[in-house]
Amino acid sequence: MLVIRPIAQKDFPTLKQFAIESGHGFTSLPVNDDLLQRKIDNSLAAFANRGTAKAEGLYFFVAEDGETGEVLGTCAIDAAVGLSDPFYNYLLGKQVHSSAKLGIYNVVETLTLTNDYTGVSELCTLFLRESARVGLNGRLLSKSRFLFLAEFSELFDHRILAEMRGVSDEQGRSPFWHWLQEHFFTMDFPTVDYLTGIGQKGFIADLMPKFPIYVNLLSKAARDVIGITHNNTRPALHLLEEEGFTWRGYVDIFDAGPSVECELSQIRSVRNSRQYTVKIGDVSQGNQHLISNTQFADFRALITEVELVGESDKDGLLTVTLTKEVAKLLKVTKGDRVRLVEI
The missing domain is CATH 3.40.630.30 (Gcn5-related N-acetyltransferase (GNAT))
Structure with a gap:
């Protein structure tokens, strides 16, 4: 992994x-x-x-x-x-060269350094x-x-x-x-x-x-x-x-x-990602998710199957179950927060 x-x-x-x-x-x-x-x-x-x-x-x-x-x-x-x-x-744009008197109308593409x-x-x-x-x-x-x-x-x-x-x-x-x-x-x-x-x-x-x-x-x-x-x-x-x-x-x-x-x-993935509270256990039925910890200097992310639990912590965040192996790779323990989005 x-x-x-x-x-x-x-x-x-x-x-x-x-x-x-x-x-x-x-x-x-x-x-x-x-x-x-x-x-x-x-x-x-x-x-x-x-x-x-x-x-x-x-x-x-x-x-x-x-x-x-x-x-x-x-x-x-x-x-x-x-x-x-x-x-x-370069910005690809257009310039118009036209003369109503002569009945000429030309649109040409240009590249402008920006x-x-x-x-x-x-x-x-x-x-x-x-x-x-x-x-x-x-x-x-x-x-x-x-x-x-x-x-x-x-x-x-x-x-x-x-x-x-x-x-x-x-x-x-x-x-x-x-x-x-x-x-x-x-x-x-x-x-x-x-x-x-x-x-x-x-x-x-x-x-x-x-x-x-x-x-x-x-x-x-x-x-x-x-x-x-x-x-x-x-x-x-x-x-x-x-x-x-x-x-x-x-x-x-x-x-x-x-x-x-x-x-x-x-x-x-920014718009649809959410924070969850970690629970450690077996994952019997789960979907593939992109998941990261919420640490800065020790940031970790991976893709794995997780099980979303229909319970909330004291702050109202839903809970997600991770295996011990995944939690170790993400450097998280029970009660920590992670961010995830379904793949």
Whole structure:
């Protein structure tokens, strides 16, 4: 059984291996020891000092096998993007060129460089080792973050963002970036992807076109991938769409992958999750639920069968029965509170 927990220093070697395995286009996991260590340090600091309001902070989680201790995946939440470093997107829009006198009316699509997501909270760094992409593991890795958001909503923005990896081939060649490289840059896609991942974004402001780009001027290959998700990322997009995330025209400035968003309060697992009081015992008849404890620094989440009991505690919360094994993995005992939502 996989268990989600905050990342620890001991996870560095595995995190570096994930960075290697994730390949080109996975900007948030560059193969760079200093940056990976910085991400761990930032997460340790965020979990060590719980605030009372939204601020910069990286909450980094790993998926660990409850029996063997092997770490098989990662996911994270960036509490507020773009405050220390610029956060760029293209917005796909329209411009009208018309002349009533000549009877001409043309609508053309444009791409405009924006910082519209500054301060928004971002879901990021979702990676699951190929051998673990079975059963409900991917669902757990993606959706466990929503229980953390629900429990500690005061630490996050009312808008939640997720950038989807755009189209590129096995060599890291992006059709969209190829057009930009030809006209504005002299760097290939893997290079700019790596520079962005390690925080060196100054070249974007220096070299990116400052005015809207007319989409019809792009090559057909570049136009065809605008807003299209990489094949390996489509399952992750599907899970977010189940939760209510939608695309509103924002795309990545390098590979044109879509950025999807949802109001925090409208995310399905946030809206439908509830706190329950723990009871320890046998679970003979139960349904699969995503369940987490309500602890901050010791956050744990997993998917298991639980039995909802039709009785309330002194505070009016309903009771849920967990097995001893599940309670141990969640670090809870009788009388503690958990948050859960049906899968």
